[in-house]
Amino acid sequence: MARLSVVFCIDVIFIFMAGIYIHVPFCKTRCHYCDFFKSTKVQFRNQFLGQLLKELENRRKFFPESDKIIESVYFGGGTPSLLDVDQLKKVLAVIRKEYSLDNGAELTIEVNPDDLDPDYLEGLKKTGFNRISLGIQSFFDEDLKRMGRRHNADQSRKVIDQTFDAGFKNVGIDLIYGLPWSDQEKFLENLKIMNQYPLKHLSAYHLTIEPGTQFGRDKKRKKLSEIEEEQSEQLFWLLHDEAEKMGFDHYEISNFCRDELYSRHNTSYWIGKSYLGVGPGAHSFDGIRRFWNKSDLHQYLHCGYQKGIGEEILSENDRFNERLMLGLRTKKGIDLFDLKNIHPGLTDRLEKNIQKWIDRDFLMQSGGRIFGSRKGWFLIDGIIEDLFEV
Known part of the structure; x- marks a missing residue:
């Protein structure tokens, strides 16, 4: 193939x-x-x-x-x-x-x-x-x-x-x-x-x-x-x-x-680095929490960002799923060893699910990294959704 x-x-x-x-x-x-x-x-x-x-x-x-x-x-x-x-x-x-x-x-x-x-x-x-x-x-x-x-x-x-x-x-x-x-x-x-x-x-x-x-x-x-x-x-x-x-x-x-x-x-x-988003509708991330400015120009102009800012503390499952999603959309893929170190309780089911995609030639494994094959990369969003921890 x-x-x-x-x-x-x-x-x-x-x-x-x-x-x-x-x-x-x-x-x-x-x-x-x-x-x-x-x-x-x-x-x-x-x-x-x-x-x-x-x-x-x-x-x-x-x-x-x-x-x-x-x-x-x-x-x-x-x-x-x-x-x-x-x-x-x-x-x-x-x-x-x-x-x-x-x-x-x-x-x-x-x-x-x-x-x-x-x-x-x-x-x-x-x-x-x-x-x-x-x-x-x-x-x-x-x-x-x-x-x-x-x-x-x-x-x-x-x-x-x-x-x-x-x-x-x-x-x-x-x-x-x-x-x-x-x-x-x-x-x-x-x-x-x-x-x-x-x-x-x-x-x-x-x-x-x-x-x-x-x-x-x-x-x-x-x-x-x-x-x-x-x-x-x-x-x-x-x-x-x-x-x-x-x-x-x-x-x-x-x-x-x-x-x-x-x-x-x-x-x-x-790769999950922190970023600050400013302006109406912009999002920010500090490594644990996600913030977003309300998508409202009128409020931003008259009250500033403080009145409309939202905040969410990401659960471990959220952070795990986000790392999967962002990593598998890149050619570099994900490092299973790093994932185990960061989320030790969430990788057993993942490895089983990954294997079925490897067996079907949608994912590949090399040097501890998992990434999409030619057959799988176009469909990677659906594969990621199947791998999510809910």
């Missing part, structure tokens, strides 16, 4: 410190597929910034001593590129003042192609950003229009060139596949166009139609539906095989990188 070569390559060791996530909840318009918390009330950006800076100052003691050094700051959304350079400078200035930011920290910002120009990119560079994530989604105008994106294909190509011209080296893009009106040939062409650029990272997500989105409403009216699972699997392996030929390492179900430029920030999530 053919095997997934990237899953065999398990010698990569991730040693990342804590991170800070900045949720910028503004969008000029709503994309038809997106169910992240967002608001089109962009006129409140200055008021939002004031509350965001206060939250960063108030939560400066959030991190435990073991995770005191901050190695990544990630501006996501929403649309972070709706903040101007001076606003972004203020956020980073507070982080540098109040937190122990590592000198070589990864500073990422998600940007929309239609928000960028050479001056803005130059400003990002001077401010200290060293990683850019471009929300391309597709290089075809039809796809972009039907997804409700604001930019067009020409802008996508132009802004990638401008980003490299501004001196950024660590540049990645997002693509969406599994579009009901599209096909394999079109997605392959997207990958070929992507390969014309020296990109270091790719996040590729299969379209999921979520309730509450425009696509969700279209699905309810039977105007749209997800593609068949067989088609999804074919696209997944087309993506993997072509990206691998292009020199990308498929290091997590939806993420690929060149030259070992993994997303430090996202990888910290996957």
Whole structure:
């Protein structure tokens, strides 16, 4: 049986410190597929910034001593590129003042192609950003229009060139596949166009139609539906095989990188490091407890984060299940020895359940690590659910 070569390559060791996530909840318009918390009330950006800076100052003691050094700051959304350079400078200035930011920290910002120009990119560079994530989604105008994106294909190509011209080296893009009106040939062409650029990272997500989105409403009216699972699997392996030929390492179900430029920030999530999320709708984790800010822009603007913050102490089962879920979605998989040390009472049943998946060639074992085979990785979410401790 053919095997997934990237899953065999398990010698990569991730040693990342804590991170800070900045949720910028503004969008000029709503994309038809997106169910992240967002608001089109962009006129409140200055008021939002004031509350965001206060939250960063108030939560400066959030991190435990073991995770005191901050190695990544990630501006996501929403649309972070709706903040101007001076606003972004203020956020980073507070982080540098109040937190122990590592000198070589990864500073990422998600940007929309239609928000960028050479001056803005130059400003990002001077401010200290060293990683850019471009929300391309597709290089075809039809796809972009039907997804409700604001930019067009020409802008996508132009802004990638401008980003490299501004001196950024660590540049990645997002693509969406599994579009009901599209096909394999079109997605392959997207990958070929992507390969014309020296990109270091790719996040590729299969379209999921979520309730509450425009696509969700279209699905309810039977105007749209997800593609068949067989088609999804074919696209997944087309993506993997072509990206691998292009020199990308498929290091997590939806993420690929060149030259070992993994997303430090996202990888910290996957290995269970602490992270602080600020802004409405943002989540945080201190190693034991999970926190979340209420997804309510009005409350955040008028009362700050304190009035809407929620908290949950994770049970041992929760932490065990989360470690399984996050680990098995990566090519590195999970270390059974570590799992036994951390959760000694929960691994007997797990080992029996793992064995049945190994016997069916869905999971593989090497050097004490468990990870997905080529047959199993596409179905890994279902396998993880079966392994959960309830």
